[in-house]
Amino acid sequence: MVSSPTSLPSSEEHAANGGLVSRRWLLRSGLVAGAMSASGSLVHAEQLRVPEWSSTPGLKMTGYGQPSPFENSVVRPALDLFPEGIGDGSGVSFTPLEKLAGTITPNGLFFERHHSGIPEIDPAQHQFAIHGNVKRSLLFTVENLLRYPMVSRTCFIECAGNSLFNSMDEPQQRTAGEIHGLIGNAEWTGVPLRLLLDEAGINPDASWVLAEGADAAKMSRSIPLAKIVDDEAIIALYQNGERLRPEQGYPMRLVLPGWQGSMNVKWLRRVKVLNAPVHTKDETSKYTLLQKDGISKQFTYEMGVKSVITSPSPGMEPSNPGLHLISGVAWSGAGRIKRVEISADGGKSWADAIVDQNPASKALTRFQLAWDWKSEPAILLSRATDETGAVQPTRSKWYEPYNSNQLFHQNSIQAWSVSSSGGVSNVYI
Amino acid sequence: MSTFKASCLSLIWIASAIASSSAQQLGKTITEADLQQWDISIAPDGVGLPQGQGTALIGKELWENNCQACHGENGKGGPAGNLVGGIGTLKDKNHEKTVGSFWPYATTLFDYIRRAMPYYAPGSLTDDEVYALTAYVLQQNGIIDENTELNAKTLMDVKMPNRDGFVQYWPVQPGTK
Numbered sequence: 001m002v003s004s005p006t007s008l009p010s011s012e013e014h015a016a017n018g019g020l021v022s023r024r025w026l027l028r029s030g031l032v033a034g035a036m037s038a039s040g041s042l043v044h045a046e047q048l049r050v051p052e053w054s055s056t057p058g059l060k061m062t063g064y065g066q067p068s069p070f071e072n073s074v075v076r077p078a079l080d081l082f083p084e085g086i087g088d089g090s091g092v093s094f095t096p097l098e099k100l101a102g103t104i105t106p107n108g109l110f111f112e113r114h115h116s117g118i119p120e121i122d123p124a125q126h127q128f129a130i131h132g133n134v135k136r137s138l139l140f141t142v143e144n145l146l147r148y149p150m151v152s153r154t155c156f157i158e159c160a161g162n163s164l165f166n167s168m169d170e171p172q173q174r175t176a177g178e179i180h181g182l183i184g185n186a187e188w189t190g191v192p193l194r195l196l197l198d199e200a201g202i203n204p205d206a207s208w209v210l211a212e213g214a215d216a217a218k219m220s221r222s223i224p225l226a227k228i229v230d231d232e233a234i235i236a237l238y239q240n241g242e243r244l245r246p247e248q249g250y251p252m253r254l255v256l257p258g259w260q261g262s263m264n265v266k267w268l269r270r271v272k273v274l275n276a277p278v279h280t281k282d283e284t285s286k287y288t289l290l291q292k293d294g295i296s297k298q299f300t301y302e303m304g305v306k307s308v309i310t311s312p313s314p315g316m317e318p319s320n321p322g323l324h325l326i327s328g329v330a331w332s333g334a335g336r337i338k339r340v341e342i343s344a345d346g347g348k349s350w351a352d353a354i355v356d357q358n359p360a361s362k363a364l365t366r367f368q369l370a371w372d373w374k375s376e377p378a379i380l381l382s383r384a385t386d387e388t389g390a391v392q393p394t395r396s397k398w399y400e401p402y403n404s405n406q407l408f409h410q411n412s413i414q415a416w417s418v419s420s421s422g423g424v425s426n427v428y429i
Numbered sequence: 430m431s432t433f434k435a436s437c438l439s440l441i442w443i444a445s446a447i448a449s450s451s452a453q454q455l456g457k458t459i460t461e462a463d464l465q466q467w468d469i470s471i472a473p474d475g476v477g478l479p480q481g482q483g484t485a486l487i488g489k490e491l492w493e494n495n496c497q498a499c500h501g502e503n504g505k506g507g508p509a510g511n512l513v514g515g516i517g518t519l520k521d522k523n524h525e526k527t528v529g530s531f532w533p534y535a536t537t538l539f540d541y542i543r544r545a546m547p548y549y550a551p552g553s554l555t556d557d558e559v560y561a562l563t564a565y566v567l568q569q570n571g572i573i574d575e576n577t578e579l580n581a582k583t584l585m586d587v588k589m590p591n592r593d594g595f596v597q598y599w600p601v602q603p604g605t606k
Contacts, residue, residue: 226600278540296531403522
């Protein structure tokens with residue numbers, strides 16, 4: 001039996017403390033939107049008028065479509081990492097996670113991390129070399145690569161420094177995107193790197209490659225050959241159907257699903273086949289995890305299982321009591337998301353959220369749950385589990401081996417405190 | 430079959446179809462000599478270190494002219510971060526990670542200066558200058574003295590203080606074998 005979408009959840013639908021409503025109720029209600037309208041359905045609507053835009057023809061076609069001017073606040077907040085004139089172009093900009101829905105990150109809002117700015121590459125002059133421990137060293141043009149068979153794969157890319165603000169001793173009051181937005185999820189289309197390596201002929205004793213960019217930092221990372229022969233490395237030329245944006249590596253970048261963002265080398269100019277890692281600056285000085293005992297973890301490639309509630313979140317606040325939708329994204333560098341649980345009482349009780357039944361591997365996955373908020377203070381948490389059984393840790397558990405200023409691979413549970421007036425803030429629990 | 434499985438299978442099918450048809454073969458053969466200006470990565474085995482040499486004494490003036498504005502006098506206190514100091518602090522909460530205290534290999538320093546520094550003019554230094562600046566940063570950290578000549582051979586003799594400070598999580602996480 002299907003219950004009326006406007007019927008409010010009964011006490012049997014209680015899933016956990018703090019007003020979390022069983023996911024069964026939302027699923028039975030069929031349309032999430034219909035169910036959620038329950039709280040507002042008694043307000044009487046005004047008589048409808050015909051707006052201006054229905055009375056005159058609209059604008060002409062455009063060459064490249066832009067978002068509505070009413071959406072011009074949906075942008076990537078940027079953060080320079082050095083004072084002006086010292087390291088211009090070394091910085092980050094954050095995907096505004098809380099302002100997006102679904103799972104695909106629009107290309108213009110996909111996070112950025114550059115170590116020396118965005119090079120303006122002329123594709124007609126860009127060249128890509130494969131050499132080192134191979135039978136023949138090869139040089140490709142972009143035009144060449146566009147003639148190879150291509151694969152498409154939807155996956156996230158996450159900076160290893162994502163959520164770095166939660167490594168500060170005091171919780172920072174920033175939006176969900178400004179804390180966790182060094183991640184984006186896209187459909188990448190391009191040539192499997194293995195195909196080109198086969199053409200060059202990898203020698204049997206090879207075990208690593210170095211991938212290097214054509215930017216001024218000549219960003220370089222060592223990558224185990226195993227990741228490439230597993231068909232997990234794509235030289236992407238397209239992102240969400242169109243050619244890469246300059247800030248995403250135009251004309252070509254490496255995509256290594258589930259692995260640290262900086263290994264997904266942008267503006268790729270060279271792959272050198274090797275027998276050992278190079279220990280570049282960005283796999284020794286940076287992107288390594290110093291522990292309390294003074295020993296650092298190196299080559300921690302896979303991004304851990306993680307989730308964040310994007311609504312409610314700072315700036316996405318419940319204005320009045322009643323039914324609200326808790327919504328967020330989860331992901332894991334190890335594979336598919338299997339489960340996301342939500343707590344409204346700081347982790348004392350948990351309810352299963354609705355998660356896409358067939359999520360893509362190593363890709364953002366949307367979760368949601370109905371929440372009957374009674375204007376009472378609440379602490380909202382989400383906790384993801386992936387198909388390997390890995391569970392997102394609490395912040396204190398995650399920090400056990402580290403001093404609190406260790407910031408790489410921070411995948412701990414985010415806590416949002418909701419006040420009785422609906423204000424949402426970042427808290428550590 | 431779910432659409433997900435279907436699309437997954439078709440992806441595998443496409444991938445294997447692609448694998449068996451590397452008919453394209455559009456890569457142009459190229460020699461290592463042609464690649465010389467690009468092949469700048471230096472691994473801890475030192476293969477590819479160029480000819481040339483330099484000492485910290487020579488490096489000091491180069492430092493003042495090319496690096497000091499951003500990395501500070503003697504490698505400390507500049508707006509782009511310290512390259513000197515912090516040795517022995519890695520177990521403290523307020524540890525300081527620098528080239529001297531943290532980097533496991535001296536080859537990385539040569540590689541990185543040559544590749545990316547000075548920030549606004551990467552690639553502008555000669556190999557002799559890169560050796561001299563590498564020597565200067567190591568000498569300021571007390572790892573070599575100011576007269577030690579660094580070249581392709583002696584750079585390999587440098588043992589960094591934190592050489593044994595890393596555990597590698599690839600191919601398997603330590604302790605989970």
